[in-house]
Amino acid sequence: MQQIFSTQTTPEEYEKQGINYSFPKAPSRCPQPDCKMPIKLKKHGFYSRHYIKAGFCKKILIRRYLCPYCGKTISFLPHFCIPHFQYCGELIVRYIYSTIARDSPLNICLATLRKVFADICIERQHVYYYNKRVCENLVHIQHGLRQIDPNVSLPAGDLEKRKKAIEIFDIIEERYTSIHIFNENFFTQVQKSFLAPRINNFSINSEKNEAFFI
Secondary structure (H helix, E strand, O other), X not given: OEEEEOOOOOHXXXXXXXXXXXXXXXXOOOOOOOOOOOOOOEEEEEEEEEEEEOOEEEEEEEEEEEOOOOOOEEEEEEOOOEOOEOEOHHHHHHHHHHHHOOOXXXXXXXXXXXXXXXXXXXXXXXXXXXXXXXXXXXXXXXXXXXXXOOOOOOOOOOOOHHHHHHHHHHHHHHHOOOHHHHHHHHHHHHOOOOOOOOOOOOOOHHHOOOOOOO
């Protein structure tokens, strides 16, 4: 299980501090849905994961805690990380938005992005994967936005997927100073990343045969 915590520390500072970083304190109750025991978790070492953004590509340490009762671990990710993704959220969303809102062929769009992010190796296959995930998660993302703010004005239900995705990212950009803050708030509400694999509990059967946008 993973949890996301806020930090004012940059990825560079976080990586440099390593094990000396002031990690969140151990939870006093197990957050595992099938446990929830009021027992303080124990430190359970670290694991390393890659984190990539413009001008930075290194491994960072992730603190783990262990529940003495159920024996399961909880990993605490800084809010600039998206669970299971090496690239930072700002890069991923920039590529998604640029490719779905483009008015030029995909090759030209990607070539333009490569000029901006010369040290980033996001290829066509990455973009297909990201866009497919967003396409599958549109209902999931809207559900999370509604949980964060019940009064949020979401795209019309019959809107074409590409336009719906553009409007959703416009809403996120308008409401949040960074995609990392949105990612943290979304994860807190839904307990899943906005790029997590499609959740069966969200009904999107009517869309399952539609091609993803790219």
